[in-house]
Amino acid sequence: MIRLAGNIYKKIGEFIDIDLARRRWFRFTRNPLSIVGLVIVGVALFLALSAPYITPYPQDTGFNTNFKEALQPPSLAHLFGTDDVGRDVFTRTVFGFQYSLLMAAVVLGVSVLPGVALGLTAGYYRGSWVDSLVMRVADIFIAVPALVLALAVTAVLSPSLLNAMLAICLIWWPWYARLTYSISSSLRNEYFVQAAGISGASPFYIIFREIFPNTLGPILTKVTLDVGWVILLGSALSFVGLGAQPPTPDLGTMVATGGRFLPEIWWLTIFPAIAIIMIILGFNLLGDGIRDIFMEEVR
Amino acid sequence: MKTSTFVLRRTAYAILTLFGLSILVFIIARVLPGDPARMAAGPRAPGWVVEQIRQQLGLNKPLYEQYFSWLFNLFHGDLGYSLYSQRNVSADVLEFLPASLELVFLAAIFEVVGAFTLGIIGGSYSNKWPDTILRIISYVGIAIPSFVLAIVLQLVFTWYIPIFPTFGRLSTDVLSPQRITGFISIDSLITGRLDALGNLGWHLVLPAFAVCAGGMLQDARIIRSGMVENQSKDYITMAVSKGMPTNLIRFRYLLKPSIIPAITVMGMDIASILANAFLVERIFNYPGFSKYGITVMLAKDLNGIVAVVLVVGIIFTIANILADIIVGYVDPRIRLMERGD
Numbered sequence: 069m070i071r072l073a074g075n076i077y078k079k080i081g082e083f084i085d086i087d088l089a090r091r092r093w094f095r096f097t098r099n100p101l102s103i104v105g106l107v108i109v110g111v112a113l114f115l116a117l118s119a120p121y122i123t124p125y126p127q128d129t130g131f132n133t134n135f136k137e138a139l140q141p142p143s144l145a146h147l148f149g150t151d152d153v154g155r156d157v158f159t160r161t162v163f164g165f166q167y168s169l170l171m172a173a174v175v176l177g178v179s180v181l182p183g184v185a186l187g188l189t190a191g192y193y194r195g196s197w198v199d200s201l202v203m204r205v206a207d208i209f210i211a212v213p214a215l216v217l218a219l220a221v222t223a224v225l226s227p228s229l230l231n232a233m234l235a236i237c238l239i240w241w242p243w244y245a246r247l248t249y250s251i252s253s254s255l256r257n258e259y260f261v262q263a264a265g266i267s268g269a270s271p272f273y274i275i276f277r278e279i280f281p282n283t284l285g286p287i288l289t290k291v292t293l294d295v296g297w298v299i300l301l302g303s304a305l306s307f308v309g310l311g312a313q314p315p316t317p318d319l320g321t322m323v324a325t326g327g328r329f330l331p332e333i334w335w336l337t338i339f340p341a342i343a344i345i346m347i348i349l350g351f352n353l354l355g356d357g358i359r360d361i362f363m364e365e366v367r
Numbered sequence: 368m369k370t371s372t373f374v375l376r377r378t379a380y381a382i383l384t385l386f387g388l389s390i391l392v393f394i395i396a397r398v399l400p401g402d403p404a405r406m407a408a409g410p411r412a413p414g415w416v417v418e419q420i421r422q423q424l425g426l427n428k429p430l431y432e433q434y435f436s437w438l439f440n441l442f443h444g445d446l447g448y449s450l451y452s453q454r455n456v457s458a459d460v461l462e463f464l465p466a467s468l469e470l471v472f473l474a475a476i477f478e479v480v481g482a483f484t485l486g487i488i489g490g491s492y493s494n495k496w497p498d499t500i501l502r503i504i505s506y507v508g509i510a511i512p513s514f515v516l517a518i519v520l521q522l523v524f525t526w527y528i529p530i531f532p533t534f535g536r537l538s539t540d541v542l543s544p545q546r547i548t549g550f551i552s553i554d555s556l557i558t559g560r561l562d563a564l565g566n567l568g569w570h571l572v573l574p575a576f577a578v579c580a581g582g583m584l585q586d587a588r589i590i591r592s593g594m595v596e597n598q599s600k601d602y603i604t605m606a607v608s609k610g611m612p613t614n615l616i617r618f619r620y621l622l623k624p625s626i627i628p629a630i631t632v633m634g635m636d637i638a639s640i641l642a643n644a645f646l647v648e649r650i651f652n653y654p655g656f657s658k659y660g661i662t663v664m665l666a667k668d669l670n671g672i673v674a675v676v677l678v679v680g681i682i683f684t685i686a687n688i689l690a691d692i693i694v695g696y697v698d699p700r701i702r703l704m705e706r707g708d
Contacts, residue, residue, distance in 0.1 A: 212388060213638040216679050220675070303512060304514060307646060308649065308661050323515060330526075
């Protein structure tokens with residue numbers, strides 16, 4: 069049994085550098101806040117993935133109504149109380165996690181790759197027309213607050229969860245272009261890049277095999293921090309009614325509609341609001357921890 | 368490079384970017400799916416009416432022609448007809464923008480003053496209890512969305528402890544000063560209506576705080592970590608060993624290099640103030656430009672949407688240029704450097 073475990077350990081070691089992973093884990097765990105972040109993110113992911121199985125009233129995510137139970141304060145049967153049509157707020161909040169994380173995953177999955185590729189290429193060709201074109205277009209997207217541009221795009225496209233994701237994708241890539249541009253344009257004069265060029269490597273090979281690996285740390289840090297900000301932006305869009313439409317259990321929509329019942333009926337607003345805060349806080353702390361890992365490697 | 372050249376260059380570049388932004392918003396309004404003529408006519412209008420409106424609005428012409436005629440009108444102060452307010456969008460901008468600028472201005476003051484105070488406290492007592500408390504507050508505070516904070520502030524300070532007004536720009540029993548500039552703050556000063564000025568300020572406190580709190584805490588953290596980092600620099604050690612008074616070192620030598628990154632970030636933070644205003648003005652029912660912006664967006668009024676994005680872009684750009692000028696003033700190294708070298 070022990071030998072088997074040892075073999076598995078060795079097998080893994082062939083693929084990843086276990087010593088490096090250990091050192092990284094050590095640096096990550098030196099700040100207790102990073103662990104807090106990891107736990108919050110872990111719990112959020114667990115809740116989101118197992119939402120249909122652990123929530124007491126999964127049917128409440130839709131148009132389900134139960135007026136007999138409407139506007140019940142928090143109790144054992146309804147941990148977070150019920151809303152104006154009798155739906156369980158706890159169930160809807162947990163499903164809200166699902167939609168928020170889905171949105172972040174889709175937006176970052178779609179927008180990071182083109183942003184990174186454009187930034188790397190522009191940085192490698194610094195001073196040429198490619199650089200000017202890509203970075204000036206990126207500047208245009210950054211010349212207006214992200215939320216305002218996202219609001220405008222969703223408004224023109226007609227409000228829905230999908231269009232909100234589209235709009236955020238459209239405005240998110242320039243930040244990654246800027247990040248990788250600065251790294252790429254400073255690395256292009258390093259010896260290892262020049263050596264690759266002299267030995268006949270194509271620009272494509274140099275950009276993606278020589279320069280790209282050096283940007284992974286900052287990109288991973290930014291992606292983690294950005295999960296929180298994408299969720300914030302998404303909830304802001306749905307808060308004003310330009311994001312996910314009812315009956316989708318979206319945290320921003322829940323805060324907005326619950327706001328009408330304040331101050332007496334506070335549980336409709338406060339619980340989804342705390343959920344948003346927790347998820348952003350979790351990813352911020354986790355992102356800081358990941359930055360700690362890579363910051364010291366650079367030094 | 369002289370400061371004036373630096374400012375001129377920066378401005379020229381900003382104007383180019385704004386032109387780019389105008390093309391981008393124009394494309395968003397015209398190319399993305401969604402037929403403006405159909406939106407104007409309403410969903411039940413017959414086809415020929417839609418066609419007529421299309422011709423009236425010039426939507427049947429090629430896109431570049433539409434853009435240039437729009438740009439031509441823009442320079443004549445004509446932003447197009449708003450289907451929502453049934454008048455020219457420029458009139459809407461003039462009516463609603465002053466209220467928002469007052470909010471943004473006060474929020475910026477809150478942010479700068481708050482960030483400096485908290486940052487200096489955190490940096491001076493680093494790793495002691497005031498710093499720890501500030502750190503915990505800022506971790507949580509940065510994660511609180513402005514619209515949640517606005518709701519909580521409204522709940523606490525207008526309902527449970529009713530010391531601030533719940534919404535609006537002036538109380539109903541306060542007569543609005545004669546409209547000269549549209550800024551109640553300026554108008555009331557001109558006409559000597561100090562009661563209106565005070566009332567406006569009273570209404571602005573909660574929204575302004577809700578709009579800037581996140582940025583304020585973030586900047587405080589940047590100032591704090593800058594101070595902590597610079598504390599171990601040689602020139603500070605020298606100043607300490609020479610026996611200079613602590614406060615002189617702190618405010619004269621330690622603070623200046625520590626606030627430079629924060630000023631750049633504050634310029635960028637105007638973006639978050641402007642964006643947060645879109646959410647917070649709605650909650651406090653504050654009759655400003657951002658509330659107007661949300662209204663035209665929900666009404667799908669294309670000319671209105673284009674104008675809102677452009678105006679916000681212009682304000683943001685001006686704020687960034689100002690921040691760059693201030694940084695250049697505080698840090699001569701930047702002024703003398705070319706971008707990227």
